Amino acid sequence: MISEKNYRLGSKSSIIREIFSFGQMRKAQVGADKVYDFSLGNPSIPAPDSVRRAILDVIENQPETIHAYTAAPGDLGVRDTIAKSLNRRFGEEFTGANIFMTCGAAASLNICINALANEGDEFITFAPFFPEYRCWVEGAGATLRVARPEASSFQIDFADFKRLLSPRTKAVIVNSPNNPSGVVYSEETIIRLTEMLREKSRENGSPIYLITDEPYREIVYDGCQVPFVTKYYRDTLVCYSYSKSLSLPGERIGYIALPGRVEDYDRLMAAVAGAARVLGFVCAPSLFQQVIARCVEDTGDINAYKRNRDLLYEGLTRLGYTCIMPQGAFYLFVQAMEEDAAAFCERAKKYDLLLVPSDDFGCPGYVRIAYCVAEETIVNAMPAFEKLAREYER
Numbered sequence: 001m002i003s004e005k006n007y008r009l010g011s012k013s014s015i016i017r018e019i020f021s022f023g024q025m026r027k028a029q030v031g032a033d034k035v036y037d038f039s040l041g042n043p044s045i046p047a048p049d050s051v052r053r054a055i056l057d058v059i060e061n062q063p064e065t066i067h068a069y070t071a072a073p074g075d076l077g078v079r080d081t082i083a084k085s086l087n088r089r090f091g092e093e094f095t096g097a098n099i100f101m102t103c104g105a106a107a108s109l110n111i112c113i114n115a116l117a118n119e120g121d122e123f124i125t126f127a128p129f130f131p132e133y134r135c136w137v138e139g140a141g142a143t144l145r146v147a148r149p150e151a152s153s154f155q156i157d158f159a160d161f162k163r164l165l166s167p168r169t170k171a172v173i174v175n176s177p178n179n180p181s182g183v184v185y186s187e188e189t190i191i192r193l194t195e196m197l198r199e200k201s202r203e204n205g206s207p208i209y210l211i212t213d214e215p216y217r218e219i220v221y222d223g224c225q226v227p228f229v230t231k232y233y234r235d236t237l238v239c240y241s242y243s244k245s246l247s248l249p250g251e252r253i254g255y256i257a258l259p260g261r262v263e264d265y266d267r268l269m270a271a272v273a274g275a276a277r278v279l280g281f282v283c284a285p286s287l288f289q290q291v292i293a294r295c296v297e298d299t300g301d302i303n304a305y306k307r308n309r310d311l312l313y314e315g316l317t318r319l320g321y322t323c324i325m326p327q328g329a330f331y332l333f334v335q336a337m338e339e340d341a342a343a344f345c346e347r348a349k350k351y352d353l354l355l356v357p358s359d360d361f362g363c364p365g366y367v368r369i370a371y372c373v374a375e376e377t378i379v380n381a382m383p384a385f386e387k388l389a390r391e392y393e394r
């Protein structure tokens, strides 16, 4: 007998990947410039030149170690460099010992969830949420519970969140800037959330951990600030990745930051190492650990995403679409023009517009548009968006 749980997780492919594959097929049929593929969160801007220079530098100057294993938590010099950068930027007090290098945010989250989860535990997240959370939480033998967003702002609906808190709540996962809404949780939201977590932890007699999923931390617009959550809540595990900020999703590099003051720190850090071991990560890629240390505070050209956001938001609202103005990440969350978002996306396909229905994000009735695409894709897609909107005027 094969594992039913893993069969179930593997046999249903991600809707995002399905739409992306459909797009590849359509591009082969009608030409790439005739298909407006907004399905995948693959950064469209190139990695900054500092990444290319860093790769060459490592290849030239560290040939003996670039292909070698590192220690499981990563190279200590690299971890020290990341710790110092976080201290400088966010007033933290990390050393390299607080940083565990990972194969991207997916690995960071999966490791943290597995480090914490016992049978029967519950993890809470907020809709709309990254669909892989369900896979990771259920894979760890725990249950995912999903709180509604506040209707107009897409911040947290605290009444709904309160309803889900229980003695079984092990951790809460927040993702800000958010995929798919582009919303950044305000300082007010973080303060209220962390107050509730402190209160419930006291009542439970054990900590509820807060896992922050922040691959989009640097991708924010109009001077928007992303609160660094460790400053507001002691028991925080930070999951970071360079996939988006440095446009390196295929290189699989990120980290977990665990403050030393976290409840049960030593045992939790050991459980992080244990989970990484069980999941078979061994160590994060050596070459890219060294590259990161050389470009630790760099990003790609975030302005290109801002131009895309403005173009798309203005264009779509002019055509009658209703959407949230994103403050970060590179997604626009748009209300479908009929109740069934999947049916709306099917209709959009007629115009070779590839949008992702929001059902798997736990928030039906919307579509996600990933605007990490070439600017001309947005410009050229506007007539197709117009034809689609017209269908609903009749």
Ligand code: PLP
Residues within 6 Å of the ligand: 041, 103, 104, 105, 106, 107, 130, 175, 178, 179, 213, 215, 240, 241, 242, 243, 249, 254
């Ligand atoms: N979390 C969120 C919210 C994401 O959007 C993604 C990727 O799109 C990930 C985690 C996984 O990122 P990574 O490529 O670093 O594993």
